[in-house]
Amino acid sequence: MDSGRRGRNLRIGDPEREQAMKLLGEHFSAGRLEIHEYDERCQQIAQARFGSQLDALFDDLPEPRPRTGEPAPVASARPPAVAGKAVLAVGAVVLLVFLVVVARQFGLILLLPLVAVFLFTRYRR
Structure with a gap:
C-alpha cells in the first residue's frame, strides 16, 4: 500500500x-502570490x-509545502521561560515590600540576598 498517497x-x-x-x-511575503490569489487560496x-x-x-509553488501525510507538530507542554521570570519578579517585589514595611532597620542587610539571587538568575543563562 502506498502510504504517501493514502496520507494525501x-x-x-x-x-x-x-x-x-x-x-x-x-x-505571499516572498512575492510569489498576488493579494487576490493569496485571499482565494486562504479561503x-x-x-x-x-x-x-x-x-x-x-x-505551482516551490518549498515550503504542507506535510499532509505527516502528523502535525504538537505544542510542548513545558511552560515558557517568561513565566518563570514573571514569578521571580513578583517574588522580588513582595520581598522588597516586606523589607521596607516590616524590617526597616535590617532592610539593607536583608536586601543583599535578594540582589544576589537576582544577579545569579540573570547571569546563569
Missing part, C-alpha cells in the same frame, strides 16, 4: 489548515477537508 487522502484538521495558511503567507484552505486539497493549492 486522509482528512485534515485545524492544525494542518493553520500550517498551510502560514506557509502560504510565506509565499480554499479554510474549506479543505483532505490533504490532497491542500497539496493542489501548492502545486
Whole structure:
C-alpha cells in the first residue's frame, strides 16, 4: 500500500489548515502570490477537508509545502521561560515590600540576598 498517497487522502484538521495558511503567507511575503490569489487560496484552505486539497493549492509553488501525510507538530507542554521570570519578579517585589514595611532597620542587610539571587538568575543563562 502506498502510504504517501493514502496520507494525501486522509482528512485534515485545524492544525494542518493553520500550517498551510502560514506557509502560504510565506509565499505571499516572498512575492510569489498576488493579494487576490493569496485571499482565494486562504479561503480554499479554510474549506479543505483532505490533504490532497491542500497539496493542489501548492502545486505551482516551490518549498515550503504542507506535510499532509505527516502528523502535525504538537505544542510542548513545558511552560515558557517568561513565566518563570514573571514569578521571580513578583517574588522580588513582595520581598522588597516586606523589607521596607516590616524590617526597616535590617532592610539593607536583608536586601543583599535578594540582589544576589537576582544577579545569579540573570547571569546563569
